[in-house]
Amino acid sequence: MYGYIIRRLLLAVPVLIGVSILVFAIIRFIPGDPARAIAGVHASESYIEQVRSELLLDEPLHVQYFVYAANLLQGDMGRSTFTRRPVTVELYERFPNTLLLTVTAMGIATVIGMSAGIVSATKRYSLFDNFSMLAALVGVAAPVFWLGLMFQLLFAVNLGWLPSGGMGTWQHLVLPALTLGLATTALIARITRSSMLDVLRQDYITTARSKGLVERVVTYKHALKNALIPVITVMGMQFGILLGGAVLTETVFSWPGVGRLMVDSILARDYPVVQGAVLVLAVFFVTINLVVDIIYAFLDPRITYGTQEVK
Amino acid sequence: MNKKNDIVSQLQTPKSDTEIRQVWRHLRCNRMAMIGLAILTLFISCAIFAPLLTPYDPTKIELANAMQNPSAENLLGTDWQGRDVFTRILHGGRISLAIGFISVSIGLVVGVPVGSLSGYFGGKFDLFIQRLIDIMIAFPGILLAIVVVTVLGVGVERVMIAVGIASIPIYTRLVRGSVLSVKEEGFVAAAKSLGIKDSRIIVRHILPNCLGPIIVQSTFQVATAILWAAGLGFLGLGAQPPDPEWGLMLSRGREYMRAAHYLTTYPGLAILLMVLGFNLLGDGLRDALDPRSRKYR
Numbered sequence: 001m002y003g004y005i006i007r008r009l010l011l012a013v014p015v016l017i018g019v020s021i022l023v024f025a026i027i028r029f030i031p032g033d034p035a036r037a038i039a040g041v042h043a044s045e046s047y048i049e050q051v052r053s054e055l056l057l058d059e060p061l062h063v064q065y066f067v068y069a070a071n072l073l074q075g076d077m078g079r080s081t082f083t084r085r086p087v088t089v090e091l092y093e094r095f096p097n098t099l100l101l102t103v104t105a106m107g108i109a110t111v112i113g114m115s116a117g118i119v120s121a122t123k124r125y126s127l128f129d130n131f132s133m134l135a136a137l138v139g140v141a142a143p144v145f146w147l148g149l150m151f152q153l154l155f156a157v158n159l160g161w162l163p164s165g166g167m168g169t170w171q172h173l174v175l176p177a178l179t180l181g182l183a184t185t186a187l188i189a190r191i192t193r194s195s196m197l198d199v200l201r202q203d204y205i206t207t208a209r210s211k212g213l214v215e216r217v218v219t220y221k222h223a224l225k226n227a228l229i230p231v232i233t234v235m236g237m238q239f240g241i242l243l244g245g246a247v248l249t250e251t252v253f254s255w256p257g258v259g260r261l262m263v264d265s266i267l268a269r270d271y272p273v274v275q276g277a278v279l280v281l282a283v284f285f286v287t288i289n290l291v292v293d294i295i296y297a298f299l300d301p302r303i304t305y306g307t308q309e310v311k
Numbered sequence: 312m313n314k315k316n317d318i319v320s321q322l323q324t325p326k327s328d329t330e331i332r333q334v335w336r337h338l339r340c341n342r343m344a345m346i347g348l349a350i351l352t353l354f355i356s357c358a359i360f361a362p363l364l365t366p367y368d369p370t371k372i373e374l375a376n377a378m379q380n381p382s383a384e385n386l387l388g389t390d391w392q393g394r395d396v397f398t399r400i401l402h403g404g405r406i407s408l409a410i411g412f413i414s415v416s417i418g419l420v421v422g423v424p425v426g427s428l429s430g431y432f433g434g435k436f437d438l439f440i441q442r443l444i445d446i447m448i449a450f451p452g453i454l455l456a457i458v459v460v461t462v463l464g465v466g467v468e469r470v471m472i473a474v475g476i477a478s479i480p481i482y483t484r485l486v487r488g489s490v491l492s493v494k495e496e497g498f499v500a501a502a503k504s505l506g507i508k509d510s511r512i513i514v515r516h517i518l519p520n521c522l523g524p525i526i527v528q529s530t531f532q533v534a535t536a537i538l539w540a541a542g543l544g545f546l547g548l549g550a551q552p553p554d555p556e557w558g559l560m561l562s563r564g565r566e567y568m569r570a571a572h573y574l575t576t577y578p579g580l581a582i583l584l585m586v587l588g589f590n591l592l593g594d595g596l597r598d599a600l601d602p603r604s605r606k607y608r
Contacts, residue, residue, distance in 0.1 A: 011445075014442055014445075014446075015442070015445045015446055015449055016449075018442065018443070018445070018446030018449075019446055019449050019450075021446075022446060022450075022458070026458065026461060026462060029462040030461075030462055137343075137587060137590065137591070138583065138587065140590060141534070141583050141584075141586040141587035141590055142579075142583045142586075143538055143541055143542065143545075143558070143561075143579060143582045143583065143586075144542075145541075145542060145545045145558075145561065145562075146561055146575070146578075146579030146582065146583070147579075149561065149565060149568065149575050149579070150575075150576070150579070152568070153568055153572055153575075157568065157569055239451075240448075240451025240452055241451060241452045243451050243452070243454065244451050244452030244453040244454050245452070245453075247453065247454065247457065247542075247546070248453075248542050248545065248546065251545075251546060262457070263457075263546050263547075263548070266457070266460075266461050266548060267547055267548075274461055278450070278454065278457075278458055281450075281451070281454055282449045282450050282451075282454070285449060285450075285451045286449050
């Protein structure tokens with residue numbers, strides 16, 4: 001078990017290095033002078049020169065990368081060309097908001113999705129099953145930004161129940177979290193249903209039933225535990241999709257998170273902030289995957305026999 | 312050489328047009344898949360015949376006709392520049408379908424060869440490719456496309472490239488996995504013992520057996536590409552005005568949401584329906600191509 005966890009942790013190191021190289025490369029790939037891109041469109045020639053010498057832009061690429069990586073490890077991601085504030089500070093202010101939004105969305109999706117999936121599986125082909133699976137199909141297909149706008153139109157503009165954007169009270173969180181979580185809810189519902197159906201057909205469930213156990217115990221104590229494994233894998237992957245969706249949701253609801261900061265910075269050509277935001281989102285996703293893999297190892301003992309692959 | 316291939320072909324599971332017919336038979340019995348196919352047929356015909364279906368120009372500004380509510384003349388109303396929303400949605404279908412198919416082709420053209428070489432030969436090359444893919448998928452979903460757009464700049468063609476690049480890791484992983492499992496089959500060993508070249512084994516004997524998952528994934532991937540492209544358009548990082556791209560229409564229509572909700576409602580519904588069509592067809596194809604999942608229906 002611990003061997004697996006250490007292996008898994010070590011595997012994340014080259015990925016993180018690769019991510020930092022890619023993020024470093026963003027500015028170097030942009031046609032034109034990287035110093036000008038980093039300093040900003042309206043920067044003076046002397047400031048551009050200052051940036052060029054600070055980042056050793058006249059040196060070979062690998063030297064530049066090592067400077068970038070060394071700065072990164074000290075928490076220095078440069079300064080915003082727009083506000084001139086350190087990128088780290090900008091991200092530090094925004095990241096908790098993105099975390100709050102995605103975790104709430106995942107929470108909503110897990111509770112609603114799993115409940116719907118379990119009920120659908122146990123009452124297969126019932127009205128509830130048909131309806132929730134249809135809703136799940138639509139939920140996966142609906143573009144998250146459109147859904148957000150429709151929720152705004154209905155709950156904020158027409159009914160006036162909830163604020164249409166911004167951040168402050170818990171009411172501000174409801175619409176963005178629901179919007180962001182809907183596609184994941186749908187997916188979790190579908191996976192839970194098919195995984196439950198799969199498990200419910202197995203011999204040990206028949207044994208449990210023939211022992212005379214109540215159906216409720218069979219479902220929740222015997223079946224659910226094994227049915228959860230694929231659900232957790234999907235949840236890990238969904239976190240990535242949620243982070244991508246957060247970029248869109250934050251834009252719709254003026255939610256002051258990293259995603260919105262990233263989009264605003266791309267449009268304003270504030271490249272140091274773009275780099276920082278992309279890096280933070282990617283590192284967050286890698287961390288989530290790491291955690292999911294470790295949870296997975298605890299849930300499924302087959303993984304721990306030395307190798308990575310499920311036997 | 313041909314004789315050798317014939318012998319190996321006989322050892323493989325038969326992949327003739329009878330199998331295509333079998334798949335079609337299963338697909339035809341699947342109501343949801345048929346609904347998906349019907350939606351897609353409708354959208355594709357509308358996209359092809361868009362100029363014949365409406366008398367309006369999707370980009371021509373006619374301010375005198377601005378912000379008309381839906382009526383017999385303008386089925387879904389007109390926008391703030393007097394352009395017919397229905398016409399723009401029909402033409403937008405062309406853009407979305409083009410982005411979907413072209414970006415998936417980019418993903419296939421790079422992902423299939425890299426994935427199959429990686430799976431077939433294994434070793435250091437495979438390890439290297441795997442780490443590279445790990446890095447790419449560390450940028451989840453639309454984020455990789457956003458990173459590429461940041462570098463390439465905005466516009467429909469660049470979105471195609473960006474979304475295409477973002478789908479490469481998906482195909483590479485999928486094909487690598489399929490090749491790994493097919494590689495162990497008896498007919499591959501037979502082909503090898505007959506001295507058939509590796510390149511020929513991959514192209515003639517392994518890849519045809521991986522076609523099922525590739526087709527299914529591509530169907531879903533077109534849907535994802537359409538969603539991502541619309542998302543980029545919505546963020547201002549994709550298609551640019553006056554393109555009648557659905558995501559862009561939505562983000563522009565947003566400013567008029569209180570007065571004219573149809574400017575945001577219908578382009579969004581168009582995206583939803585098209586994505587739903589591809590997803591339903593993909594679900595159906597997966598069931599039809601994989602005998603094990605047939606019993607779940």
